[in-house]
Each structure stands twice: as C-alpha cells, then as structure tokens.
Amino acid sequence: MSENNAKKRGRKRSIIKPPSKKLKLEASPPKDQSIFPINPIISFDFLKSKNNLKDELLQDYQELHSSFTTNCSFHQSKTVIKNIAKIIESQFEIDGQSLIDILNAIQNDLAMSDFELLAWAAILERINAKEFLIPIRNLLSNFAFVAKSSLNDGMEPFQAFMVSKRPNFVEEYNEWIKTVKHSFSINLRDINQKYKELWKTRDDSPAESISTSYSIYVDDELNSASPYDHDILANENGENRSLREDPVTPKKTPDFPQFEKSESLSAENEYYYYKSDRLSPFFTFENPENKADSDSSSLLSAE
Numbered sequence: 671m672s673e674n675n676a677k678k679r680g681r682k683r684s685i686i687k688p689p690s691k692k693l694k695l696e697a698s699p700p701k702d703q704s705i706f707p708i709n710p711i712i713s714f715d716f717l718k719s720k721n722n723l724k725d726e727l728l729q730d731y732q733e734l735h736s737s738f739t740t741n742c743s744f745h746q747s748k749t750v751i752k753n754i755a756k757i758i759e760s761q762f763e764i765d766g767q768s769l770i771d772i773l774n775a776i777q778n779d780l781a782m783s784d785f786e787l788l789a790w791a792a793i794l795e796r797i798n799a800k801e802f803l804i805p806i807r808n809l810l811s812n813f814a815f816v817a818k819s820s821l822n823d824g825m826e827p828f829q830a831f832m833v834s835k836r837p838n839f840v841e842e843y844n845e846w847i848k849t850v851k852h853s854f855s856i857n858l859r860d861i862n863q864k865y866k867e868l869w870k871t872r873d874d875s876p877a878e879s880i881s882t883s884y885s886i887y888v889d890d891e892l893n894s895a896s897p898y899d900h901d902i903l904a905n906e907n908g909e910n911r912s913l914r915e916d917p918v919t920p921k922k923t924p925d926f927p928q929f930e931k932s933e934s935l936s937a938e939n940e941y942y943y944y945k946s947d948r949l950s951p952f953f954t955f956e957n958p959e960n961k962a963d964s965d966s967s968s969l970l971s972a973e
Contacts, residue, residue: 728834781828782817
C-alpha cells in the first residue's frame with residue numbers, strides 16, 4: 671500500500687492553461703433578496719411620550735451631521751447632484767435649478783455620502799414619478815431615505831430628525847411604500863455605472879482621471895477577501911494580464927466603501943461589510959461555488 675501511495679504521489683499533475691479569452695468575475699445574490707429592499711420602518715409613536723429619548727436621538731443626529739459637514743467634499747457632491755438632476759428632470763414639472771436645490775437640501779438633511787448619492791441616483795433612474803401622488807420634495811426625500819436606510823444600520827437619529835421636520839413622516843412613509851408598484855434591487859454593477867456617469871471632472875473627463883476606477887477598486891477588494899479567480903484580460907499583444915497590474919495614478923480617492931469579509935459565514939452566503947466613519951451598511955453575495963443562474967443575476971462583471 672505504501673508503495674502504491676508513493677507512486678501516486680510521484681505522478682505529475684496536469685497543468686491547466688489559463689484561457690485566452692476574458693473571464694468574468696461574478697457573484698450571484700440569494701434568490702428573492704434585494705440589496706435595496708423597501709420595507710416599512712418602525713413606528714416612532716413612543717417618541718411623543720418620551721421627549722428625553724427624542725432629544726437624545728436628535729443630539730446624535732447633530733453629531734452625525736457635524737461629522738458629515740466636516741468630511742464631505744461638497745464641491746464634488748454638487749457636481750454629482752447636478753448630473754442626477756439632468757437624468758431625472760424630464761419626470762418633474764419643475765425647472766432644473768429648483769430641482770438641484772431640492773436634491774442639495776435632501777442630501778444635507780440626510781447627511782448622504784458620495785456612495786449613498788450613487789445608490790439614490792440608481793433608484794431614481796428606475797422610478798416613474800407620475801405613479802406617485804405626493805409632493806416632489808417628499809417623493810425624492812422618501813427615496814433618499816430608502817437608499818440610506820438600506821445601506822445603513824442605526825438609522826434612528828435620522829428617523830427622529832425626519833419626524834421633527836414632518837410629524838407624520840412614519841405614517842406617510844409606510845403608506846407611500848404601498849404605492850410603490852415594484853421593488854428595487856440595486857447591485858454593485860449599477861453603482862459602478864452611476865459612478866462612471868455622474869463622477870465627472872470640470873472638463874467632463876471620465877471618473878478614472880480623478881481616482882482609481884471604481885470597478886477595479888471593488889474587484890481588488892473582493893478578490894483580496896474571497897476565493898474568486900483573478901480576472902484576466904488580454905492586452906493588445908494577446909498576453910494575459912491581471913486587473914491588479916493596471917497602472918493607476920489617482921489624484922484623489924473618493925469616500926467609497928471598503929469591503930471586509932465577515933467572521934461568521936453560513937454555508938450558503940458570504941457577507942461583506944463596507945466600513946464607514948458613521949454607519950455600517952452591508953451587502954450579501956452568494957458563495958462563488960454556488961453559481962446557479964449566475965449569468966442572469968451577475969453582480970460584478972469585468973468589462
């Protein structure tokens with residue numbers, strides 16, 4: 671037996687050559703699970719009888735908002751918001767500047783980061799504003815709240831702030847959800863697309879001139895934290911190269927999320943959290959080994 675085992679160990683393994691064509695880096699979400707689900711929020715009726723708690727949450731909001739105003743790059747955010755307005759202005763009977771003013775005010779109220787702005791834009795692009803019979807500002811604010819609350823835990827301070835501005839916010843929001851005719855599922859490919867479209871410099875050059883390409887950034891982060899195969903591209907000479915080998919000289923790095931693998935993983939799914947100075951949202955990806963229907967539900971694909 672030992673001789674046979676020795677012979678087996680001595681056999682040469684066949685070398686698998688990498689394919690010459692481009693490989694896709696893919697991950698599939700669990701079925702019937704959206705990254706941005708629209709769910710009712712917890713009723714805040716108890717705040718009416720507990721002013722101390724309400725005041726405490728509003729104080730927390732002020733601290734979060736102060737951190738936001740200190741760290742946010744308002745110049746770049748205003749550029750993104752102007753580009754969002756260009757995309758959605760045809761749906762609203764309002765002049766462009768008034769729409770920009772509303773978007774800026776909502777971003778400020780909800781202390782929306784650049785990444786949250788891109789998620790908000792991806793959602794707004796999918797809606798039909800004529801389906802909703804509520805004021806424009808409330809509609810845009812509700813979808814901004816959807817984007818932020820779906821990306822973040824610990825939304826109580828922002829809920830308390832919204833209630834302070836709109837006393838019936840919770841009831842109106844929960845009723846409004848019922849009028850949404852379809853659910854939204856925004857994945858990282860959508861966010862990457864919005865990044866390319868909206869993150870422009872003054873001369874309208876592509877976003878890559880400001881910073882590392884967001885798609886490469888996400889690919890690198892996911893590759894370093896999981897057993898995905900490296901994406902291989904063929905250059906003009908037909909030689910294979912990795913995305914990691916692309917030369918990058920970023921001038922400025924936007925406040926995009928950093929992905930970190932969760933310590934507790936189930937057999938079915940792997941969780942990646944993006945870390946923020948303020949709140950900790952999460953994304954869910956199907957384990958790469960379970961590739962059912964990956965072509966139809968791919969989250970990431972190297973272009």
